[in-house]
Structures are given as C-alpha cells and as structure tokens.
Amino acid sequence: MRRDVFQAIADPTRREIINLIAYKALNINSVSDHFEVSRAAIYKHIKILTECGLLEVKQKGRERYCEARLEKLDEVTTWVEQYRKTWNDRLDNLEEYLNNLQNK
Numbered sequence: 290m291r292r293d294v295f296q297a298i299a300d301p302t303r304r305e306i307i308n309l310i311a312y313k314a315l316n317i318n319s320v321s322d323h324f325e326v327s328r329a330a331i332y333k334h335i336k337i338l339t340e341c342g343l344l345e346v347k348q349k350g351r352e353r354y355c356e357a358r359l360e361k362l363d364e365v366t367t368w369v370e371q372y373r374k375t376w377n378d379r380l381d382n383l384e385e386y387l388n389n390l391q392n393k
Contacts, residue, residue, distance in 0.1 A: 294361045295368075297341040302326070303334050307343060307357060314356040317346070 297303050302324065309320060321331040335355060338344035342361045347354050 292337055292340045294341050294343060294364050297338050297343050298362075298365065300334065300337075302330075303338055306331075306334055306338060306355075307359075310344065310355045310357045311359060312357075314347075314354045316352040316354050318352075320355055 298307070305323070306320060309315060309323060317332070317335065318328075320335070321328045324331055335344060335346065339346060343358055345356045345358055347356060
C-alpha cells in the first residue's frame with residue numbers, strides 16, 4: 290500500500306521521529322529509546338514513514354539505520370503555500386476594512 294506524506298505527518302509520533310533523524314541517521318533501537326511506546330509500535334511508524342518516502346532504512350553491519358528523506362515534505366509546503374496566500378489576502382482585506390472603519 291502506497292501512502293502519502295500527509296498521512297505520515299498526521300501523527301505526532303511520526304513527526305517526532307522525523308525530527309529525531311532530520312540531521313543525523315539513527316539506528317532503530319536509538320529511535321525507539323526516545324519513546325514510551327513499544328518497539329513494535331515504533332517499527333510500524335517507521336514502516337509508514339518509509340512507505341511515504343520520508344525515511345529510508347539502510348543496513349550497516351548488524352544495525353539498521355533510519356535516514357531522513359525530507360525532500361518529500363515539499364509536497365506539504367506546496368499545498369500549504371496555496372492556502373497561505375489566500376489567507377494572507379483575506380487578512381489584508383480585513384485589516385484594510387478595519388482601518389477604514391476606524392478612520393471614519
């Protein structure tokens with residue numbers, strides 16, 4: 290099943306996993322040590338992040354390391370930016386309207 294990046298960032302645990310590995314690859318045990326949920330639950334989150342393309346798991350010797358692939362977050366940025374412009378325009382119009390009311 291192919292998941293999308295929005296599904297990945299919808300969960301706070303997955304967002305925290307992304308934060309943990311954004312600047313430094315960590316092995317799966319190190320990632321799971323940061324959470325109070327079971328290791329199996331963390332594996333499930335890692336699987337979803339991998340399916341979304343936000344994370345890559347690489348074997349290095351006996352360890353499996355998680356590496357961030359943050360370029361997929363550009364999809365989120367693009368989606369948010371279209372609404373940011375709309376809301377900025379609306380808020381600018383509201384500000385202008387309120388200024389006009391105040392000046393009357």
